Amino acid sequence: MHSHFLLLVLFAFFVSLVFALLAKDDPKEQLRFGGMMFAGFVGAAVVLGWLMYPFPF
Amino acid sequence: MRAKTVEETQAGSLVLLCLAAWAIPGVGHLWQGRRAKGLLFLIVLPVMFAIGLGIHGQLFPFDFSDPLVGLACLADFGIGLPYFIASALGLGVGDVRAVTYEYGNAFVMTAGLLNFLVVIDAYDIALGRK
Numbered sequence A: 001m002h003s004h005f006l007l008l009v010l011f012a013f014f015v016s017l018v019f020a021l022l023a024k025d026d027p028k029e030q031l032r033f034g035g036m037m038f039a040g041f042v043g044a045a046v047v048l049g050w051l052m053y054p055f056p057f
Numbered sequence B: 001m002r003a004k005t006v007e008e009t010q011a012g013s014l015v016l017l018c019l020a021a022w023a024i025p026g027v028g029h030l031w032q033g034r035r036a037k038g039l040l041f042l043i044v045l046p047v048m049f050a051i052g053l054g055i056h057g058q059l060f061p062f063d064f065s066d067p068l069v070g071l072a073c074l075a076d077f078g079i080g081l082p083y084f085i086a087s088a089l090g091l092g093v094g095d096v097r098a099v100t101y102e103y104g105n106a107f108v109m110t111a112g113l114l115n116f117l118v119v120i121d122a123y124d125i126a127l128g129r130k
Helices: A004-023 A027-052 B002-023 B027-031 B035-054 B067-077 B081-088 B101-126
Strands: none
Touching (some): A004 A027, B002 B101, B035 B081, B035 B101
16 A cells, blocks of 8 residues: 555544544534544645645755 | 542542553443444554554654654554554564655554543543543
8 A cells, every 4th residue: 555645545534533433422423523624634635735746855 | 438448449440441441442432331432443443553554654662762762652552452462473663665654653653642532531431521
C-alpha cells in the first residue's frame, strides 16, 4: 500500500470514527460529527497540499 | 469507617478498570455494558496499530536520552497488550527507507494515543460523568 492519499483517507476514517464514538452517544449525532470530521481532515489535507504545491521543498 | 472501605473498594475497581481498558482497547466500555462502543474500539484500535506496523512503522525504544524517541515510545505504549505482543514477535523494527515509514509511525502512535482517550472515557463513565 503505497498510495499516500489512500493512507491519509484511512487515517482520517479511523481517527474520525474514534472521536465520534467518544464525543457523542446518539448514533445519528455520531454519524454527523464523524462525517464532518472526516470531511474536514480530507478537505484540509487536499487544500494544504495544493497550497504547498508551488514550494520547491 | 465502612464508608472508607467502600471508597477504597471503588478506587481499587477503578484502577483495575483503567488497567484493563488500557491493556485491551475497548474492554473498559464492554465491562460497563457499552457493548457497541467497546466492540468498535476493540476492532478499530488494534487494526490501526497493525496497519501501522504493516506499512513499516516502528515501535520506539524506551529511551529518554532523545526526548522525541521517549515520547514516541509513550505514545506507542498507549495501545497496551498489542504493543508487548508485537515486540515479542519482533514486529515494529521499522524501515526508514520505506516510503510509508512516517505514515506507519503516525498510525502506530495515534492508535496508542487514542487508546489513552478511550481509557479516560471509560473512567468518566465509571464515575457517572457520562
